Amino acid sequence: MSETMVKICGLQDVEVLKSMKRLPLDYIGFVFAPSRRRITPEQAAVLTAQLADWQADKAPEAAGVFVNPELAELREIMTAVPLxxxxxxxxxxxxxxxxxxxxxxxxxxxxxxxxxxxxxxxxSDSHSSLESYAGVVDALLLDTYDPQGGGSGRTFDWERIPHFQQAAAAYGLPLFIAGGLEPGNVSELLAGYAPDGVDVSSGVESGGIKDIVKMTAFVERVKQS
Structure with a gap:
């Protein structure tokens, strides 16, 4: 069984990112959509430059989070940031x-x-919603519905995960789970549903700032599962 992938999203601060360099992360997320965690392409370029010095086995990939972007916006950001x-x-x-x-x-x-x-x-329901994305995307991510778009910071009904897992597996798509994850509940998620990956943001923060103690606990619980 392959190791569960981990993505920590919503990074904004260079010093926080430097403190994370010993964590075995797979992806670091930067938010370009309207959000209190939103950063500019210039800020993202500075942050992604830190990934070259990662001290784990390999540097994580930089992921950019967008909500209903225009293709021109993506081109502009990709010119500035190596996502x-x-x-x-x-x-x-x-x-x-x-x-x-x-x-x-x-x-x-x-x-x-x-x-x-x-x-x-x-x-968004299993085969009917996933079929159109098969062969078009590289992975799928389930998150709690938020009418504003983006991450909600709340969990959804995990009993619905197998329904989506079956559909994603049929199309050969990895499935990530997001929404309200934190160190105290991620082990339960992994034991019950074994997703391909997990995506966390607010669940590893204290006072709206990424907390290295919480991030370390989260990653350890995922990677040791």
């Missing part, structure tokens, strides 16, 4: 994802799907 992943976290269509993949063939394209309550008509 390895473009994570689309809005209502981007499969056709738009295809355009992004064609424009940046060396970059992974991830599509986030919102998981809503069972009684909500607009649920």
């Amino acid at each position: 390895g992943v473009i994570q689309l976290h809005g209502q981007e269509s499969a056709e738009f994802c295809r355009e992004v993949k064609l424009a940046f063939p060396q970059v992974q394209v991830w599509k986030a799907l919102s998981v809503v309550s069972r009684d909500t008509e607009h649920a």
Whole structure:
């Protein structure tokens, strides 16, 4: 069984990133969508430069988080920042994802799907929603539905995960889980559902700032599972 991948998202501070260099992370996320964690391309370029000095086995890939971007915006940011992943976290269509993949063939394209309550008509539902993205994106990410787009910081009904896992596996797509994860609940998620990867942001913060103690605990619990 392959090791669960870890992405810590919403990095903004160079000193915080320097403190993380011994953590065996797979992805570091930078938010370019409207958010209190939003950074400019110039800030992101400074931050991604730190990844060259990573002290773990290998440097994590830099992932940019976008909500309903224009292709021109992506081109501008990619010119300034060497992203390895473009994570689309809005209502981007499969056709738009295809355009992004064609424009940046060396970059992974991830599509986030919102998981809503069972009684909500607009649920992104397993095979029907995933089929259009098959062959277009490199990974899928489940997050709690937020009408504003982006991450919600809340968990969703994890009992729905197998439904999506089955569909993602049918199309050969890795499935990441986000939404309300933190050191105290990630072990339960891994034991019950064994996702391909996990994505955390607010769950490893204290007072809105990334907390190295919480980040270390989170990563240890994932990698030792």
